[in-house]
Amino acid sequence: MRETLSRILSYLVLLALLGASVYAAQWPLGLARIALHLGLGGAMALIVVAVFMQLRRTPALARLFAYAGVLWLAILFGLMSLDYVYR
Amino acid sequence: MPTTDAAATRDPTVAEQFADADQQWRADLLGMWVFLLTEIMMFGGMFMAFAIYRVEYAEVFAEGARHLKLHLGVINTVLLLTSGLTMSFADPAVQAGRRRTVLLLLGLTAALAIAFLGLKGYEYFLEYEENLVPVGDLPFDMAPFSSDRVKVFFSFYYVMTGLHALHMAIGVGLIAAAVWLVARWRDASRVSRQVQIISIYWAFVDVVWLLLFPALYLLRPALGG
Numbered sequence: 001m002r003e004t005l006s007r008i009l010s011y012l013v014l015l016a017l018l019g020a021s022v023y024a025a026q027w028p029l030g031l032a033r034i035a036l037h038l039g040l041g042g043a044m045a046l047i048v049v050a051v052f053m054q055l056r057r058t059p060a061l062a063r064l065f066a067y068a069g070v071l072w073l074a075i076l077f078g079l080m081s082l083d084y085v086y087r
Numbered sequence: 088m089p090t091t092d093a094a095a096t097r098d099p100t101v102a103e104q105f106a107d108a109d110q111q112w113r114a115d116l117l118g119m120w121v122f123l124l125t126e127i128m129m130f131g132g133m134f135m136a137f138a139i140y141r142v143e144y145a146e147v148f149a150e151g152a153r154h155l156k157l158h159l160g161v162i163n164t165v166l167l168l169t170s171g172l173t174m175s176f177a178d179p180a181v182q183a184g185r186r187r188t189v190l191l192l193l194g195l196t197a198a199l200a201i202a203f204l205g206l207k208g209y210e211y212f213l214e215y216e217e218n219l220v221p222v223g224d225l226p227f228d229m230a231p232f233s234s235d236r237v238k239v240f241f242s243f244y245y246v247m248t249g250l251h252a253l254h255m256a257i258g259v260g261l262i263a264a265a266v267w268l269v270a271r272w273r274d275a276s277r278v279s280r281q282v283q284i285i286s287i288y289w290a291f292v293d294v295v296w297l298l299l300f301p302a303l304y305l306l307r308p309a310l311g312g
Contacts (some may be wrong), residue, residue, distance in 0.1 A: 003179065010219055011172045021301060025157070026310040029149055034306055041301035045294045052175045052290035058120070059113045065120040069127040076128070080135050084142075 010051040017044050100274045111279055114129045119284045123291050130295055137243050137302060144236045151240030152307035154219060154229060159210045160304040162298065163203050170199035171293040174286050181269070189269050189282070196289070197262045200255055204233070207252055244303055251299060254292050261285045
């Protein structure tokens with residue numbers, strides 16, 4: 001019952017975040033708005049990973065691969081950004 | 088003989104290479120996460136390339152985003168989030184042995200996914216009618232922006248959303264396979280493992296869209312401006 005409630009609440013939060021993100025689209029496009037849209041999208045993605053992918057109930061070894069994905073993404077984005085900025 | 092005893096006491100639903108059902112479940116989950124790791128790297132590379140061009144051609148990309156159908160993107164996001172919710176209820180229903188509920192949830196998930204794909208196809212059609220498909224000799228026109236840079240935005244848009252749609256179509260196929268397994272219901276533990284793994288894949292498809300949607304549709308000039 002608690003898990004069911006948690007999923008429904010997460011779904012409602014996701015809809016609210018989607019609404020907030022679309023609402024923000026009427027503001028002038030600048031760095032702050034870009035950060036807001038990407039931040040809200042990232043937050044929604046994290047909620048889906050935590051609740052719908054049940055990351056906390058995933059065995060440790062499988063979870064390690066999930067974290068490894070984040071690490072490799074960070075390496076990819078970090079090195080590519082450095083190359084782009086300093087080239 | 089010990090081996091005969093072991094064979095006699097062995098759970099027949101566990102594949103022979105595993106010691107027990109728990110190890111098999113862990114291996115199944117690990118396999119899916121290893122696969123998703125490769126997916127993360129594939130989509131990650133695309134997002135990185137998009138980010139660099141978004142910075143480089145900021146004005147043109149924002150204008151390109153303004154030509155996408157935001158309302159259709161929002162409806163599709165709601166459809167996908169709802170399908171994520173229905174799919175997340177499927178595994179607990181399997182574990183509770185509620186076969187008809189599982190079939191209903193899987194059917195709902197597939198229907199929402201097909202609605203998403205249908206709407207996406209309609210959106211592609213509208214863009215085709217507006218000459219916004221940069222393929223071959225098709226006419227391409229986004230006045231007053233007539234440069235090839237606009238084509239770069241739409242190339243990213245079609246490749247990224249197209250690849251996502253392909254993943255959704257594969258997901259619908261997996262859900263159809265799960266419906267077949269649930270309808271037969273020969274081995275509850277196997278059904279549970281399969282539905283759980285498909286749920287994880289489906290949630291990953293959600294995650295990709297939740298990052299694609301703001302990057303492609305929302306980084307546009309102010310609405311109504």
